[in-house]
Amino acid sequence: MSVELIGNAARRVSTAAVAWLEPARQAALLTLRESGLPTTASEEWRYTDLGPAIARLAPAGELRPALDVAATAWPDLLLETGWPVCLIVDGSLQSGADSRVRQFSAVQEQDRAFLAGAVADSRSQPSALADLNAALLGDGTFVDLPAGVTDAAPLYLACATSTAAATASRIVIRCGRQRRATLLLHFLSASACASSTVVDIHCEAGAELSLVVLQDQSDDAIHLGCERVSVAAGASLDMVMLDAGAGLARNDLLVTLADAGARLRLASLMVGDGARHVDQYCRIEHRGTSTSSQVTVRGIADEGSRLVFNGKVIVHPGAKGADAAMRNQNLLLSAAAEVDTRPELEINENEVRCSHGATTGQLDQNALFYLRSRGIADTAARRMLLGAFAREILARLPAGLSASGLLAGIGRHRDLWRDWAGAS
Amino acid sequence: MTRNTEPLLEVADLHVSVGDKPILQGLSLSVAAGEVHGIMGPNGSGKSTLAHVLAGREGYTVTAGSVRFRGLDLLAMAPEERSRAGVFLGFQYPVEIPGVNNVYLLRAALNAQRKHRGEPEMDSVQFMRLARERARLMQMGEQFMSRGVNEGFSGGEKKRNEIFQMAMLEPQFAVLDETDSGLDIDALKVVAGGVNSLRDGRRSFILVTHYQRLLDYIEPDFVHVLAGGRIVRTGDKSLATELESQGYDALVGST
Ligand SMILES: Nc1ncnc2c1ncn2[C@@H]1O[C@H](COP(=O)(O)OP(=O)(O)O)[C@@H](O)[C@H]1O
Ligand SMILES: [Mg+2]
Numbered sequence: 001m002s003v004e005l006i007g008n009a010a011r012r013v014s015t016a017a018v019a020w021l022e023p024a025r026q027a028a029l030l031t032l033r034e035s036g037l038p039t040t041a042s043e044e045w046r047y048t049d050l051g052p053a054i055a056r057l058a059p060a061g062e063l064r065p066a067l068d069v070a071a072t073a074w075p076d077l078l079l080e081t082g083w084p085v086c087l088i089v090d091g092s093l094q095s096g097a098d099s100r101v102r103q104f105s106a107v108q109e110q111d112r113a114f115l116a117g118a119v120a121d122s123r124s125q126p127s128a129l130a131d132l133n134a135a136l137l138g139d140g141t142f143v144d145l146p147a148g149v150t151d152a153a154p155l156y157l158a159c160a161t162s163t164a165a166a167t168a169s170r171i172v173i174r175c176g177r178q179r180r181a182t183l184l185l186h187f188l189s190a191s192a193c194a195s196s197t198v199v200d201i202h203c204e205a206g207a208e209l210s211l212v213v214l215q216d217q218s219d220d221a222i223h224l225g226c227e228r229v230s231v232a233a234g235a236s237l238d239m240v241m242l243d244a245g246a247g248l249a250r251n252d253l254l255v256t257l258a259d260a261g262a263r264l265r266l267a268s269l270m271v272g273d274g275a276r277h278v279d280q281y282c283r284i285e286h287r288g289t290s291t292s293s294q295v296t297v298r299g300i301a302d303e304g305s306r307l308v309f310n311g312k313v314i315v316h317p318g319a320k321g322a323d324a325a326m327r328n329q330n331l332l333l334s335a336a337a338e339v340d341t342r343p344e345l346e347i348n349e350n351e352v353r354c355s356h357g358a359t360t361g362q363l364d365q366n367a368l369f370y371l372r373s374r375g376i377a378d379t380a381a382r383r384m385l386l387g388a389f390a391r392e393i394l395a396r397l398p399a400g401l402s403a404s405g406l407l408a409g410i411g412r413h414r415d416l417w418r419d420w421a422g423a424s
Numbered sequence: 425m426t427r428n429t430e431p432l433l434e435v436a437d438l439h440v441s442v443g444d445k446p447i448l449q450g451l452s453l454s455v456a457a458g459e460v461h462g463i464m465g466p467n468g469s470g471k472s473t474l475a476h477v478l479a480g481r482e483g484y485t486v487t488a489g490s491v492r493f494r495g496l497d498l499l500a501m502a503p504e505e506r507s508r509a510g511v512f513l514g515f516q517y518p519v520e521i522p523g524v525n526n527v528y529l530l531r532a533a534l535n536a537q538r539k540h541r542g543e544p545e546m547d548s549v550q551f552m553r554l555a556r557e558r559a560r561l562m563q564m565g566e567q568f569m570s571r572g573v574n575e576g577f578s579g580g581e582k583k584r585n586e587i588f589q590m591a592m593l594e595p596q597f598a599v600l601d602e603t604d605s606g607l608d609i610d611a612l613k614v615v616a617g618g619v620n621s622l623r624d625g626r627r628s629f630i631l632v633t634h635y636q637r638l639l640d641y642i643e644p645d646f647v648h649v650l651a652g653g654r655i656v657r658t659g660d661k662s663l664a665t666e667l668e669s670q671g672y673d674a675l676v677g678s679t
Contacts, residue, residue, distance in 0.1 A: 371529065375593070376529070380532070
């Protein structure tokens, strides 16, 4: 697996519209050349081989057929929320009636430095996925939520990869000082594709961002996702992630709680079925004093799927009063499924409160018998218990986004999700 | 004892093991429609095993014997099929199921039973009216109904919830496994009132208990002593009084 594949693909991407991004792209490519692409020899990539993904990502860098919107399930979801929608196809913004959203190629000159900095930011939170994405970038999407504005409607970003395409999408979100906002990011694809999606999220001082990330790509898709988050003083990010699609999904969530009082709350659900491989890497860095991270990740591993949770909380020297809890709970439903979980703490400060834990188990047989003894069929009882497990996460969806409304729009296993959402 | 009707439940020479360990060893019991049977017996004598086997719990091996319920081979049926056929188990230790709402479960259960009988589903207005009425009978507040199944309930609340569920499902036959254990006298009266309200001359009950006082409130037709995996004595309710004053050893000898 060679970085040159990436270099070749990068040369084929048309970058004329964002010439000012060229230094950032070159810097990213250089970083990749110097450090190489990650291999399964590294701890962070132990369970996922990036090779096949790169092979699919790189040669097809210029394919851009249109998305067959009618063939996807997402319009239901749009109707459900009634939120303003922006559709991004293969990395470029298609329709954006919303003033908060612009293509990189259409941003004002004063924002370019900020965006180039965000894209090239490989120092604070290094990520091969982010570098890979930067190298292949033709354009991007800037979601600008300036300070001093309140009560804007939530925003729905549907980020689609079209048939057989292999693409890189970049979304930069800037949530201004004291700004409260709600965003839904929905990744979907019509069929087999490989996509690299990086979202840079900047929560400025006092901002409160509520973010839902829904990954619902088709079974044969490869999804390489990365969210790089920095949270400033007194700001908070409340995040719900639902990983329900793609044959191979790897996601890196990289969070820096940069200043005093910065907070992260994450509730994440991974659903594995068929031969799905889902690898969630999570790195949370406490740098400011009195910062807080509360992470709950749940996984359901059925059939021949494999779920990986690799989570790391790092408390840096000086981050006094840090409060971190990381929990990973998994249900292993089939003998052929596999769960690998490694929650870790690295604490370099004394006055902190940190905990972590992981469990992997089967459905509670006592609960199953109890439900069946009341006349509930075995399959329905199992679904109820799965729903109960999932609902701990689904209950964290922001107001205005009901679990049933959201989940009814998920293309895969629609009945199951609906069932899960409705049983409360 | 003479009976003019075919029994509702007929347990014949039942042998049950857990792993290699024999627990029930030739238990026979016949319950006719409308009857209330008390079963008493020392700890570990197999009372809960009998209750679980009747309800269809996995993990028990029936090595001999049979159980017929309304002419059906009960042991061949899945737990949900038994429930729909009219069997109810009141658990000695009701299970907490956070995330599955109490009322949601009841409604799903009730509609599963109705579907089985070929009746239409109950709409939510009808259902809630019925649920409120029965909950009032069990002196359960609305807050119990909106919580997860038994989630955070006290011991007594869990037992009342069992009887509430029974009152909603209106089974033909119920085994109540130590429903009275851990109840104060007021809660005991509520539970007994719930059971008595369902006694209609056709519905039958097995009450597993350690205490005569439950049988003071719910008058049994028969009282059995289960020891060593078998019914070793059968009598009327005076047997309970005798047991209470003399203990098991004096009555059945050490087994
Ligand atoms: N799942 C089990 N595994 C092993 N032993 C069991 C199991 N269930 C019951 N037993 C044993 O069977 C015997 C009867 O138990 P149980 O039916 O619960 O008695 P009771 O309800 O009369 O107190 C006890 O010795 C108990 O330890
Ligand atoms: Mg018992």
